[in-house]
Amino acid sequence: xxxxxxxxxxxAATLWLWPGQALYAGPSLDLGVHAGSxxxxxxxxxxxxxxxxxxxxxxxxxxxxxxxxxxxRLDAQGGRMAFCYLDPASSYAxxxxxxxxxxxxxxxxxxxxxxxLLRLSDGASWLTKAAPTSPGTVFDQRIHAATRRLLRxxxxxxxxxxxxxxxxxxxxxxLHLFKAQTGTSFRRYRLWSRMLRAAESLDxxxxxxxxxxxxxxxxxxxxxxxxxxxxxxTPSRLLAVPLTILRSDxxx
Numbered sequence: 001x002x003x004x005x006x007x008x009x010x011x012a013a014t015l016w017l018w019p020g021q022a023l024y025a026g027p028s029l030d031l032g033v034h035a036g037s038x039x040x041x042x043x044x045x046x047x048x049x050x051x052x053x054x055x056x057x058x059x060x061x062x063x064x065x066x067x068x069x070x071x072x073r074l075d076a077q078g079g080r081m082a083f084c085y086l087d088p089a090s091s092y093a094x095x096x097x098x099x100x101x102x103x104x105x106x107x108x109x110x111x112x113x114x115x116x117l118l119r120l121s122d123g124a125s126w127l128t129k130a131a132p133t134s135p136g137t138v139f140d141q142r143i144h145a146a147t148r149r150l151l152r153x154x155x156x157x158x159x160x161x162x163x164x165x166x167x168x169x170x171x172x173x174x175l176h177l178f179k180a181q182t183g184t185s186f187r188r189y190r191l192w193s194r195m196l197r198a199a200e201s202l203d204x205x206x207x208x209x210x211x212x213x214x215x216x217x218x219x220x221x222x223x224x225x226x227x228x229x230x231x232x233x234t235p236s237r238l239l240a241v242p243l244t245i246l247r248s249d250x251x252x
Contacts (some may be wrong), residue, residue: 001010001054004026005150010146011027011084011239011241011242012026012150012242012244013021013025013026013027013241013242013243013244014026014243014244014245014246015199015243015244015245015246016123016124016127016245016246016247016248017046017196017199017200017203017245017246017247018127018247018248018249018250018251018252019087019151019249019250019251020051020087020089020090020147020151020192020193020196020251021038021081021084021085021086021087021092021127021251022092022196022199023083023084023085023123023126023197024044024081024083024084024128025080025081025082025083025123026080026081026241026243026244027078027080027081027082027235027241028049028074028076028078028079029083029232029237029238029241030078030233030234031073031074031231031232031233032228032232033054033071033072033073033232034071034072034228034229034230034231034232035059035068035069035070035071035072035229035230035243036066036070036085036230036231037068037069037095037184037188037191037192037195037230038068038085038086038087038088038093038184038189038192039065039066039067039068039085039086039088039093039183040065040066040067040083040085040086040189041063041065041066041082041083041084041086041096041111041130041131042063042066042074042082042083042084043062043063043081043082043084043111043114043117044062044076044079044080044081044116044135045065045079045080045081045082045118046079046080047062047076047077047078047079048060048061049061049062049064049074049075049076049077049079049081050064050074050075050077051064051066051072051073051074051075051107052072052073052074052075052229053070053071053106053107054071054072054073056105056106057104057106057107058174059104059107059109061102061109061110062102062110062118063109063110063111063117064108064109064248065070065096065097065100065107065108065111066107066182067106067107067110068183068184069184069185069188070106070107070190073232074232082117082126083125084096084114084126084131085192086131087142087147087179087251088181088182088184088189089139089144089147089148089181089182089189090133090139090182090251091131091133091139092127092131092133092251093131093183095131095133095220096111096130096131098112099111099112099130099131099132100112103175111130113129113130114243115234117129117130118120118143119215123246124252125252126247127251127252128162128252139179139181140177142167142168142174142177143167143177143178143181143182145166145167145181146163146174146178146224147168147189148165149163150189150190150193151193151196154190154192154193154194154196154197154216155197155213155214155215155216156216156235157216160174160175160178160186163186168202174186177233183194190216191226192230193239194215194216194217194226195215195226195227195230197214197215197222198211198212198214198215198217198223198235199245200247201214201215202235202239202245203245203247208220208223208224208235208236210237211224223235224236
């Protein structure tokens with residue numbers, strides 16, 4: 001395969017999907033101000049990117065790790081980007097965070113393998129280099145079970161109350177432990193699981209109406225609004241780019 005920087009032309013893009021996480025490589029698409037549901041490693045393929053947190057701080061670097069729920073604006077000056085969205089209910093997010101060499105407020109930047117991240121040939125290799133996980137990572141199995149249930153059936157109306165009962169916890173303790181373990185809220189993680197299912201539905205050739213229904217959104221406009229708040233653009237804007245979606249049922 002050609003290096004990642006050559007697989008995404010100025011007009012085309014590739015989206016890799018795994019359980020709980022995703023990697024986009026392609027044009028930056030002029031993103032608006034947004035706040036993601038999970039941690040995102042943003043890498044400027046062509047040049048450094050500017051990440052601004054309104055009223056707080058800004059960072060210009062080639063690779064920046066943006067934590068979940070942080071309102072920010074990203075300016076790639078029209079260059080190509082890689083955005084890696086890391087499942088907080090796995091060891092990937094912590095592994096990636098450990099690879100960042102500079103901490104600047106809520107943002108971390110300059111990945112140790114930055115040069116490799118500009119030229120690796122495929123999504124699985126890219127993710128493995130971005131977040132070299134350790135098999136010894138310990139994760140609370142009650143929270144892990146809850147997140148896997150949300151990923152399997154994101155359109156379900158199952159509540160935190162139900163999942164807390166299944167975990168043998170009070171609702172308040174469950175929500176506290178969920179945030180402590182994942183770094184994001186229960187509501188935000190459910191939103192992330194629904195975004196992933198919507199992407200799978202669109203990849204299957206379905207329109208926004210069916211994608212919204214299959215992923216638990218009340219309407220296409222609800223999906224579009226939530227998508228914009230999470231990624232800084234609408235689904236229709238993303239679909240206007242020649243996009244190849246590659247899916248795997250297992251993480252690398």
